[in-house]
Amino acid sequence: MDPFMGMCATTGIAACCLGGLTLHSWLGLVPSAVAAAATGASPSDVAALLPVPARRRIRAARILVIDEISMLDATLLDAIDGLCRFVRSTLTSPMGGLTVLFCGDFVQLAPVAGQGVFKGSFSFRAVVWKALFGKRAVVLATAHRHGGDPSYLGLLRRLRCAELTEADVLALQSRVVDGVAPVDAVSLYATVEEARRHNQHRLGALGKRTITYVAENFGGRLSSDAARVVLDSLTPAPDSLVLCLNAAVLAVSNAYFHRHGVCSGWRGTVVGFQASGGAQGEAEELPMVEFKLPSGVLRRIVVSRTNFMAATVTGDAAGHSSSHSSSYNPVRRQLPLVLGWALTIHKAQGMTLELAYVTLSCVFTFSMVCQLAARDEQT
Template sequence: MASLATRFVNSTAQHIFLTGKAGTGKTTFLRSLGGLTHKRHLIVAPTGIAALNAKGVTIHSQFLLPFGAFIPERTLPDDIADYGRFHDRDTLNRRHPLNALRRSVLAALDLLIIDEVSMLRADLLDAIDHRLRNVKREYHVPFGGVQLLFIGDLFQLPPVIKDEEWSVLRRWYDAPHFFASLALKQAGYVHIELDKIFRQRDERFIGILNNLRNNTVTEQDVAELNRHYRPNKEGDGRDGVITLTTHNHTADALNQQAMDRLKGKAYRYEARVVGDFPESMYPVQSELELKVGAQVMFVRNDADKAYFNGKLARVTEVDKEDVTVEMVEEGTSYKLKREVWENKRYMLDPVTKEQEEEVLGTFEQYPIKLAWAITVHKSQGLTFDRAVI
C-alpha cells in the first residue's frame, strides 16, 4: 500500500489521506518519500514537536497564521466582533501578510505533506487553502492546485478546540477535524490505509488491540488481558515498569520521587542551543539530571537502529562527559551520543529556483528523558512491556 501511495503522489494531482494503525509504517513512508518523488514539497505539522519528529516545520510558521480560529468568509459576520480570537480572509491578508521568503517557497510548491493530521483543525486547513489560492493566483481551485498528502491516524490525538471557538465554527463545519474543511470537501481525496503491523507479530494481541481501538472488545479479550494483569506492581523502575499518567505534573513528580530514592551522585547535562530554537520546541529537557540506576526512555529513532523512540534503558555509568545505559529488554550496554534537532525554514534559491532548507537554530542533547512515568499523550505510538495505568 505504501508503494501505491507513492504512485498516487508521483502520477496524479489527487489529494491523499494516508492512514494506518500504530506500527504500520506511516513514519517510515514519510521519511522515504523525499527520495522517491520529483515534486517540490514541504513537510508541516500542527505542533512544534510533531514538526521536529517529521523533520519539517509548523503550519503556523510556514503559512504565518495567527493563533485563534479562522472563519472561512471574506469578512467576519456582524455578530462576531472579536478580531483577537477570530480571523477572516481579509484579516489574514491585511494584518498577517506573507513575507517574500514564504511567498516564494509556496509559489514553487507542488506537494504539501501534513503529518499528524489527526490534530489538524478544519478551519486551519481552510486558512492554508486561502493562502495557497492567493499565492498561486488560482483563486477558484482548492489549495491553489497544490497536491496535499495527509498522514496520520484519526484514532489518535484529536484537534484542540475551545468551546467558545467551536460554538462559532460549528456554523460552517460539521466536525472540527481536517476532513470537514470546506476546501477539502470541494476537492475530494483518496483514502489509503496501511494495514500490515510491523511493530507486533502476536496475531492474538493484534486482534485485541484492534478491538480496543474499535470499541468492540469481547469477553474473551478481557479475559486474555486479565491473564497478564499483575496487582500491586509498583512502578518504581526496578524491572522496566512505566507508569502512565494523565497530567505532566504527575509524571514529573513520580520521576523526581524515583530519582530522589536513588543513591549516588547526580550529574546534570546542559543542552547546547545555537541560534533560534524556541523553548516550546525543546524535544527533551534543556537540563537533564541523571544518576546511576535512573530509568530513561529514548525519544527518537537511531539511524543505526541501536535504539528507537520509546525504548527503555537503565543508566549504568555517569560522569561529567559520558552516559552509559543498559537496554532494559536486551541487557546490552550502549554509550550515549548527543543528538541534534534542527529548527529550520524552507526557502527558494533565487538563481536556481530550487527549494532549500535554512537551519535557523539547533538543539543538542542526549536523546533521553526520565521514564518511570510519562503521560498517556506522550505514550502515543510507543510500546511497553510492563505498565501501570
C-alpha cells in the same frame, strides 16, 4: 530540507520524528494570523500577517505532507486552503494546487477546541476535504508495531470501534495490576506534572551522585527565554536533564538507529559515565546507556549531544541556515534522552514502548485510551 516539500505534523513531537516542522511553523501562522483566521478573516488579511519566509515557502512548495491529521481542526484546514490558494495565486485549485498527503488515525487524538470558529471538528469535515480526496483514501491495514501479536492486534482493532468482546475484556482485566507499576514498565500519565513527579521520585530513590546536563539553546533572533519556550514545545529534548547510575532513560530521537538499531522510544539504563570534551571545550561526563534490542542483544552506547531543530513561525525551514547565530530557527543541543520511568501520553506519540503502565483514572477521553494502547507492545 527539500524546499519543494513541506514535511509537517500537527504536533512538535511528531514533526521532530519526521525531521520536519509543525504545520503552524511551516505556514508561518504567528498568533496574530491564527487569531485572524479564528474570527473568519479573509485569506488576504491572514496572508498579510505571515512572515515573508513563510509566504516564500508556500509559493515554492509542490508537495505538502501532514502527519497526525486527526488533530487538525476542520475549520483551520479550510482556512489553510484559502490561504494557500491566495498566496499561490491559484484560486480555483484546492490548497492552491499543492499535492497533499495526509497521514494519521482518526480514532486517536482529536483536534482541541480552540478560539473563535475552531470547534475541534475532525478535518474530514472540512469543505476542502471532498475536493481534495472525494472518496479516495488509502487504508494502511498492515500493523508493524503489533504484527507479532495477532491476538492483541485484533483487540486494538475492536477497541477502535468500541466492539470489545467478552474475551477482550477478560484479556484487559488480566493486565490490571494493584499498587506499584512493574519495575521495567514506562508509566504513562495524562499531565506533565504527574510524569515529572514520578520521574523525580524514582531518580531520588536511587540515592546516587547525579550529573545535570543543561541544554545549549541557540535562539537565533529570538530572546533566550522565547527560544526556550519554543524548544520546550517543539522538541522532545529537555532543557535540563539529571542522570545518575542506574537511571532509566528513553531515547527521544533516531540518532542511533542506523548504526546501533536503537530508535525513539527504546528504554535503556545508565550503566556508567565516560569523560569527553564538552561543546565549549570543557570536560563532560557522557552517559553510557545499555539498551536491550528486540532481538535480545544488549547494546551499550556512549550517548553524546545532538541538535534538535525547531523552525519558528518567523523564520525559514530548519536547516537552511549555516550558523546558529544568524538563523531564525532555535536549535537545542542536548542528549537525546529523557528520564524513562514516566511520560505523558502525548509525549509518547510516535514511540514504541516495550512495556507500559497506565493509571486509567487520569485518562479523560476515549481517544487517549486508543493512543496509549497503541504505543506499546505490552500494557
